Amino acid sequence: xxxxxxxxxxxxxxxxxxxxxxxxxxxxxxxxxxxxxxxxxxxxxxxxxxxxxxxxxxxxxxxxxxxxxxxxxxxxxxxxxxxxxxxxxxxxxxxxxxxxxxxxxxxxxxxxxxxxxxxxxxxxxxxxxxxxxxxxxxxxxxxxxxxxxxxxxxxxxxxxxxxxxxxxxxxxxxxxxxxxxxxxxxxxxxxxxxxxxxxxxxxxxxxxxxxxxxxxxxxxxxxxxxxxxxxxxxxxxxxxxxxxxxxxxxxxxxxxxxxxxxxxxxxxxxxxxxxxxxxxxxxxxxxxxxxxxxxxxxxxxxxxxxxxxxxxxxxxxxxxxxxxxxxxxxxxxxxxxxxxxxxxxxxxxxxxxxxxxxxxxxxxxxxxxxxxxxxxxxxxxxxxxxxxxxxxxxxxxxxxxxxxxxxxxxxxxxxxxxxxxxxxxxxxxxxxxxxxxxxxxxxxxxxxxxxxxxxxxxxxxxxxxxxxxxxxxxxxxxxxxxxxxxxxxxxxxxxxxxxxxxxxxxxxxxxxxxxxxxxxx
Amino acid sequence: xxxxxxxxxxxxxxxxxxxxxxxxxxxxxxxxxxxxxxxxxxxxxxxxxxxxxxxxxxxxxxxxxxxxxxxxxxxxxxxxxxxxxxxxxxxxxxxxxxxxxxxxxxxxxxxxxxxxxxxxxxxxxxxxxxxxxxxxxxxxxxxxxxxxxxxxxxxxxxxxxxxxxxxxxxxxxxxx
Numbered sequence: 001x002x003x004x005x006x007x008x009x010x011x012x013x014x015x016x017x018x019x020x021x022x023x024x025x026x027x028x029x030x031x032x033x034x035x036x037x038x039x040x041x042x043x044x045x046x047x048x049x050x051x052x053x054x055x056x057x058x059x060x061x062x063x064x065x066x067x068x069x070x071x072x073x074x075x076x077x078x079x080x081x082x083x084x085x086x087x088x089x090x091x092x093x094x095x096x097x098x099x100x101x102x103x104x105x106x107x108x109x110x111x112x113x114x115x116x117x118x119x120x121x122x123x124x125x126x127x128x129x130x131x132x133x134x135x136x137x138x139x140x141x142x143x144x145x146x147x148x149x150x151x152x153x154x155x156x157x158x159x160x161x162x163x164x165x166x167x168x169x170x171x172x173x174x175x176x177x178x179x180x181x182x183x184x185x186x187x188x189x190x191x192x193x194x195x196x197x198x199x200x201x202x203x204x205x206x207x208x209x210x211x212x213x214x215x216x217x218x219x220x221x222x223x224x225x226x227x228x229x230x231x232x233x234x235x236x237x238x239x240x241x242x243x244x245x246x247x248x249x250x251x252x253x254x255x256x257x258x259x260x261x262x263x264x265x266x267x268x269x270x271x272x273x274x275x276x277x278x279x280x281x282x283x284x285x286x287x288x289x290x291x292x293x294x295x296x297x298x299x300x301x302x303x304x305x306x307x308x309x310x311x312x313x314x315x316x317x318x319x320x321x322x323x324x325x326x327x328x329x330x331x332x333x334x335x336x337x338x339x340x341x342x343x344x345x346x347x348x349x350x351x352x353x354x355x356x357x358x359x360x361x362x363x364x365x366x367x368x369x370x371x372x373x374x375x376x377x378x379x380x381x382x383x384x385x386x387x388x389x390x391x392x393x394x395x396x397x398x399x400x401x402x403x404x405x406x407x408x409x410x411x412x413x414x415x416x417x418x419x420x421x422x423x424x425x426x427x428x429x430x431x432x433x434x435x436x437x438x439x440x441x442x443x444x445x446x447x448x449x450x451x452x453x454x455x456x457x458x459x460x461x462x463x464x465x466x467x468x469x470x471x472x473x474x475x476x477x478x479x480x481x482x483x484x485x486x487x488x489x490x491x492x493x494x495x496x497x498x499x500x501x502x503x504x505x506x507x508x509x510x511x512x513x514x515x516x517x518x519x520x521x
Numbered sequence: 522x523x524x525x526x527x528x529x530x531x532x533x534x535x536x537x538x539x540x541x542x543x544x545x546x547x548x549x550x551x552x553x554x555x556x557x558x559x560x561x562x563x564x565x566x567x568x569x570x571x572x573x574x575x576x577x578x579x580x581x582x583x584x585x586x587x588x589x590x591x592x593x594x595x596x597x598x599x600x601x602x603x604x605x606x607x608x609x610x611x612x613x614x615x616x617x618x619x620x621x622x623x624x625x626x627x628x629x630x631x632x633x634x635x636x637x638x639x640x641x642x643x644x645x646x647x648x649x650x651x652x653x654x655x656x657x658x659x660x661x662x663x664x665x666x667x668x669x670x671x672x673x674x675x676x677x678x679x680x681x682x683x684x685x686x687x688x689x690x691x692x693x694x695x696x697x
Contacts, residue, residue, distance in 0.1 A: 158663070324663060428664035431632035432533045439629070444533050449666035456666065464532060472535055475633045479618040482637050482693075 035107040035118075042106075042169040043099035045144050054091065108167055110181060115155075117165060129157045129165050134186040135299050135325040136280075137179050138336070139292040141172070146290065151175040155182065156325025164325065183279040183296060204275040204282055207354065208347050210340075212270065214316075218342030219265045221310040228258050269341040274351060281354045283339070293336060299323055300355040303339070303421040304455040305348055305372060316342040317372065319351055322453030337454050345369060356423060360406030367402065371409045371419040374398040381411060385463040387441040392461060401446070401459040401470065406481070408448065408474065410459045420457040422448050424474075424481035432471050446470050533631055540612025540623060546653045547611075547673025551604045553649060559597030566593045613671050615685065618693070620660065622669050634669050637693035638662045642686050644679050658682055 030036075044051070062084060106119040115129045137155040145151060150169035157165065170178065219225075231254060239247040270287035280296035301322040311317070319340040326336050340351050349365060361367045363379075370379035375397040377383055383400035384392065392399060400411045408427075410420040428449040438444060444467035448457040462470065534540075570586040572578040606626055614621040619635040643659040650656060656679035660669040674682065 427635075428638050428662040429632060429634040429667040429669065431630055434533050434629045436627050439532065439627075447666065449662065449664035451663045452665055468533060468535065471631070471633070475619060475635075479635060479637075482635070 030109045030111055032111075035109050037103065038106050038108070038167060039148075039150055039169050039171060040103055041148055041150065043102045045142070045148060045150060045169055047099075048144050051095065054095075058087075058091070110178065112185070115165065115182065117167065127165060129155070131182055131185045133158045134182055134296075136296065136323050137182060137294045139172075139175050139179060139294075141286075141290045143288045145169050153178055156323070158324045179294065180279065183294065186296060187279070204277040207274045207276055207350055208343075209274075210269075210272040210342065214342055215269050215272065216266055217314065218269075218311070218316055218318075219262060221314065222265070223308065224258070224261055224265060226310070231255075231258065268335055269338070272341055274340065274354070276354055281339075281351075285341075295321070295323060295355070297357075301422075301426045302450040302453065302455040302457055303352065303355060305352075305419045305421075307372070307417045309415050311342070315344050317345065317348045318342060319348055320454045321355065322450050322455045324451040326453060345372065348372075352421070356407060356421065358406050360404035367404065367409070368419070371400075371402065371411045371421075372417060374400065374411055374414070374417070381409075382462070382466060383411075384443070384461040385466075387463075388443055388461040390441060391437070391443070396461065399460045401462070403470070403473065403477065408457070408477075410448075410457050412460065420455055422450060422455075422457045424477045425484070426450065427474065427478040427481075430471060430474055430478070432467055444468070446474075448474070533629055534623060535621065535631065538614050538616070538621060540614045540621070542609065543611045543613075543671065543673040544653075544655055544675045544678075545608070546655055546675075548605050548608045550649050550653055550655060550673065551608065552601060555597070555600055555604065559593070559600065563590060563593050563597060566590045608673065611672065615682075620669075620686065622671060632667070632669055634660050634662060634667060635693070636686065636689040638667075639686060639690040642683050642690075644683050646676070656680075658686075660686070 101121045102119075105121050105124070106117075108118070109116040110131075113131055115131060116126070117129075118124065118126045135156045135158050137153065140152040140154055141150070142152070145168075148169075149172055151172045152166060152168035153170060153175045154164050154166045154168075167175070167178070169175075231251075235247060235251045235254075239245065267287035267289075269285055271290075272283070272285040275282045275284070277294075280294050280299070283291075283293040283295075285291055285293075301324060303322075304320040305317050306320070307317045317340070318338065320337050321339045323337070339355070340347060343351065349368060352359070352368065353364075359368070361380075367379045370381055374381075375383070377400070379402070381400040381402045383398065384396040386396070388396040388399070395412070395414045398411060398414045398417070402409045402411075407421050407423045410422075412418040412420070428451070430449065431447045433445040433447060434443070438461065442464045443461045444464055446459040446462055446467050450457055459467075459470065567590040569578075569581045570590055573581055573583070573586050610624060610626045610629075612623045618637075619633045621631065621633055623629070623631045640661045640663060643661065644656050645659065646656045650673075654676050655673050656676050657670060657672045658674055658679050660667065662669075671682075
């Protein structure tokens, strides 16, 4: 297979004049005419299941005929050799051609502002992603891709498209370099001739790693085990009631499904590591299929920390995030929204510090711990009034909120405990709700709207005047935070790249919008 | 247009905000809409009664044959009676930073949508609305939870509001 374009193993062609030195370590953006291809083995890696299935069926049939031919006489005796060969050849040809075409028609290009991906043989697809709208990037390596040293680059964009952009497959280093390049541009750091190494893979600082015991333990004491116990109990009860031992055999598929679920849960989160790089928070996880997920700073829209009753003795918490773009993608069963599958309170705090560097209080540990444990009005939390006892007989002292200088904390529940944290500048819109029962008790629900994701922040059953005050204050806080955020970004950007921004201090009304565009969200 | 006094008030409304009401013609639209829907449901519910009265099929208890349409009728009438109250409960207010929208009386909701958060604004007009010269305006943010629709705006007011919202949205646009 030979194409006129350079193979992706090579460095992407560079535009003359971009960047001042031609060392192979860093990345140049492409011009209009420069296109790259993914790795030629990609279609093979992508569709290995289909190939394996064909091989399996075909191989089994061939073996069948080979074995049955002996006793049954010459049923197909004369034709097979040529026929089999012809079939094999045509299958190889068809697959080969399909693979070649799909490889040939998949092209990508990274310009200064956009990533273009063209694909499809019959139904052509041309997609374009604005780099400054990139929300998060994953480098995924399925098992077979790891064998070949390949990786899939997958990124989510905030505007429009429902599904993530995928480049599968690239060589691992190429994927990493593309990631670094896209992230650097998303962060608003234009190609900086003084420090080209910025665009190379940013170094990581390991923050924490979860031991295999933790992952296995968290799965064993999770909802899956509850399901298993209930299933086993039901099956046993059924067997005793009917007196048929065959019930157990009938349930083997269900049990296999449970085993598979355990396997998936354990291997999926295995070797979970959190690291910090200048690009953002980086999560590594997976046993067979490994994934490196990057969430740039400021892309986290909301955080949810939760703990079920089985985890309480161990003091483990799970941390979820809302990131714009993750919500649309259900292909990974929501595992991408997990920031920490099972962590102690210290680990939770460490991870929170990464995504919210400024908690807005002087004693963040105490406040967040109060938010995770409850009850009552300690550390500035305000819980539901006594009248809420009619609706929440157990949890009314646990349902609470606390507004810090930078975020709103919403605490929920007594058995399943949850804490939702939404930074003020990420508030989309807010609302107050009241039904007839709540009106009778003088209560009100306060809702914060975040982007699509597992966290839907809400403060349940506040006293009427508390809720109204929260509503008014939160609207003001969100507005203030939005204004501050613009200025802050503008400053950080001015610090990062002083040349382009130096003379533009004055027109603060228009400038932030422009900067916002560069900085993304 | 701004007959501010006619907007129905409630306990959770923010203080010192005057809500603008939507057009009273929305009542007509809703009467027609809900009346027709009610009639159709009533007609379906009355089929057993008709069959029974016309003697085609009588294997149906009389109380059920009369009871079902009667119940449907009561519900439809109740829904229609509520329409004026509901329409008067819809209100919106433009503030400096955000748009306030309120809905409902029994199930009451007040929402704040900051201008800087609006991704786009939809103005729609159905056939019935067109007849009455009304429009609906739908505000979208990055969150699906923002279910901000104002029904029954006079077309001119909807146009003005859209322009106003777009202009303010652009001026205050913030990242996600």
